[in-house]
Amino acid sequence: MTATALTWAGGLTGAWLLFSAGRVVYRLFFHPLARFPGPKLAAASEWYRTYYEVYMNGGLVDKLTELHRQYGDVVRIAPNELHFNSLKAYSDIYTNGTRFTKDPRFYYNMHQPECSLTFMDRREAKTRRDILSPIFSRKSVLALEGVVANKVDTLVRNVLAYGTAGKPVNMHRAYRSCALDVVMDYCFARDWGALNSPNFANWLVLTFEEAFSGVLVLINFHWLYYVMVGIDAVTMPFSSAPTFTSIWNERAALLKQISARPELLDHQPHDTIYNLLMVPQPEKGQPVVPSHFSILQEADNVMAAGGDTVGNTVTVGTFFILSNPSVRDALVAELRAAWPDKDTHMSYEQLEKLPYLTMVIKESLRTSHGVVIPAPRVVHEDATIAGHVVPGGTSVAMGSTFVHYSTEVFPDPFEFRPERWTNRELDQYIVAFSKGPRACLGQNLAWCELYLVFGHMFRKIDMQLYDTTLEDMQFRCHMTPTYGKKQLHVTVKEHD
Numbered sequence: 036m037t038a039t040a041l042t043w044a045g046g047l048t049g050a051w052l053l054f055s056a057g058r059v060v061y062r063l064f065f066h067p068l069a070r071f072p073g074p075k076l077a078a079a080s081e082w083y084r085t086y087y088e089v090y091m092n093g094g095l096v097d098k099l100t101e102l103h104r105q106y107g108d109v110v111r112i113a114p115n116e117l118h119f120n121s122l123k124a125y126s127d128i129y130t131n132g133t134r135f136t137k138d139p140r141f142y143y144n145m146h147q148p149e150c151s152l153t154f155m156d157r158r159e160a161k162t163r164r165d166i167l168s169p170i171f172s173r174k175s176v177l178a179l180e181g182v183v184a185n186k187v188d189t190l191v192r193n194v195l196a197y198g199t200a201g202k203p204v205n206m207h208r209a210y211r212s213c214a215l216d217v218v219m220d221y222c223f224a225r226d227w228g229a230l231n232s233p234n235f236a237n238w239l240v241l242t243f244e245e246a247f248s249g250v251l252v253l254i255n256f257h258w259l260y261y262v263m264v265g266i267d268a269v270t271m272p273f274s275s276a277p278t279f280t281s282i283w284n285e286r287a288a289l290l291k292q293i294s295a296r297p298e299l300l301d302h303q304p305h306d307t308i309y310n311l312l313m314v315p316q317p318e319k320g321q322p323v324v325p326s327h328f329s330i331l332q333e334a335d336n337v338m339a340a341g342g343d344t345v346g347n348t349v350t351v352g353t354f355f356i357l358s359n360p361s362v363r364d365a366l367v368a369e370l371r372a373a374w375p376d377k378d379t380h381m382s383y384e385q386l387e388k389l390p391y392l393t394m395v396i397k398e399s400l401r402t403s404h405g406v407v408i409p410a411p412r413v414v415h416e417d418a419t420i421a422g423h424v425v426p427g428g429t430s431v432a433m434g435s436t437f438v439h440y441s442t443e444v445f446p447d448p449f450e451f452r453p454e455r456w457t458n459r460e461l462d463q464y465i466v467a468f469s470k471g472p473r474a475c476l477g478q479n480l481a482w483c484e485l486y487l488v489f490g491h492m493f494r495k496i497d498m499q500l501y502d503t504t505l506e507d508m509q510f511r512c513h514m515t516p517t518y519g520k521k522q523l524h525v526t527v528k529e530h531d
């Protein structure tokens with residue numbers, strides 16, 4: 036290197052160091068959030084949050100619990116971000132009437148910017164929700180209940196086969212296979228067949244298992260996405276193994292066919308999301324058909340949103356029911372009394388009327404949390420959240436665990452106690468589906484799945500925990516909770 040080049044390099048490094056030091060001083064003393072409590076390192080740099088999210092492998096939520104104990108109900112967790120811990124704050128941030136929008140730092144970096152989950156513009160988000168809502172309405176779910184019931188029958192049959200063979204079953208994968216098969220059929224009229232894969236180890240179930248643990252890495256180091264796409268493009272021609280890209284390509288080909296021959300939409304076994312997305316609906320704000328890129332992203336989104344979440348809820352619920360004999364006995368007794376002959380049909384609407392089953396499901400949602408990472412929202416103009424005046428431009432959030440473990444409403448929050456739900460006032464504190472204008476769009480479908488899976492599994496199968504302890508249910512806080520490698524295993528035999 037020549038002397039001139041060295042001088043330039045030294046000068047640029049010096050300028051960068053000076054700029055960085057000035058920025059830290061600004062953030063610590065002059066930034067609009069400087070008056071909020073929290074660790075100085077968090078106020079100085081985004082790397083603090085990244086450290087806990089990525090290097091501590093989904094450890095941010097545990098750290099936030101510690102920080103709230105130290106600093107109170109609001110903590111500055113990054114130069115421009117606040118995290119809250121109070122019931123009032125949750126309602127101020129997320130419920131109806133909020134004007135806050137999704138934070139691009141988080142949602143844009145998922146690299147799916149044109150789907151219901153990630154639209155940041157409120158109008159675009161509302162339009163897409165209005166378009167998709169009919170397929171996820173209670174009416175549609177009841178009309179397509181057979182799709183769900185069919186997968187649940189396969190789940191029960193295939194799980195029982197392990198009992199006949201005298202082998203334990205990986206229930207976490209069995210449940211996630213069921214949820215994936217439901218979403219594939221319900222949204223795309225496609226028989227995916229994950230439930231028929233040996234050991235419930237379908238490649239897509241395994242891929243999601245890996246992908247959910249990696250979401251926070253991708254959000255923090257978003258350039259990695261392009262590396263992954265590049266690797267996929269180079270390796271795909273030499274491999275016959277299916278990937279996300281192959282599903283994308285297959286769907287893209289289907290969209291082309293539908294565009295050329297819209298009558299194909301009438302020849303599916305039942306309506307799918309394409310019936311709603313592939314036609315103009317000006318009255319709902321969709322004057323023209325969205326781009327294929329956007330429709331493909333939506334397809335990926337519902338596929339991801341519907342599998343892991345339902346699977347986690349039934350896994351966690353099953354573990355706690357089996358660990359608490361009094362809960363299991365009460366649930367089985369209720370199901371037997373209402374459904375003496377298990378070979379007769381039992382519908383979603385009949386199961387919904389069972390009070391103990393309903394309380395078990397609510398407790399399972401509370402202890403599995405839905406999306407566990409605090410979902411960040413941007414405050415555009417100065418706003419008051421739980422009595423704190425928050426300057427416009429700030430990113431605010433509150434994770435679902437902070438509601439679900441609040442001792443104010445849930446005494447002994449780490450205990451699995453379905454009876455607590457006899458108090459219907461508590462229903463407002465189930466936030467597994469989030470709340471307000473961006474709450475889960477698929478929650479009617481999710482409730483139907485939860486009733487049918489819990490109802491049929493516990494009426495028809497006698498399960499015992501196999502080599503699974505409370506320790507295996509400890510989760511890391513990635514986007515959804517992710518559990519250890521051992522996973523929930525049970526031994527099974529048929530109930531009479």
Ligand code: HEM
Nearest residue numbers: 151152340341344345405406410468469473475476477481
């Ligand atoms: C127990 C099951 C489920 C839970 C706990 C759950 C939870 C959630 C949560 C917490 C959100 C908000 C995420 C955020 O604010 O970033 C969400 C959004 C969403 N969920 Fe679910 N979900 C479940 C099942 C499903 C199913 C079965 C589907 C559809 C097949 C679905 C589709 C969606 C969609 C499309 C969104 C985006 C909504 C928007 O941003 O406007 N979910 N879900």
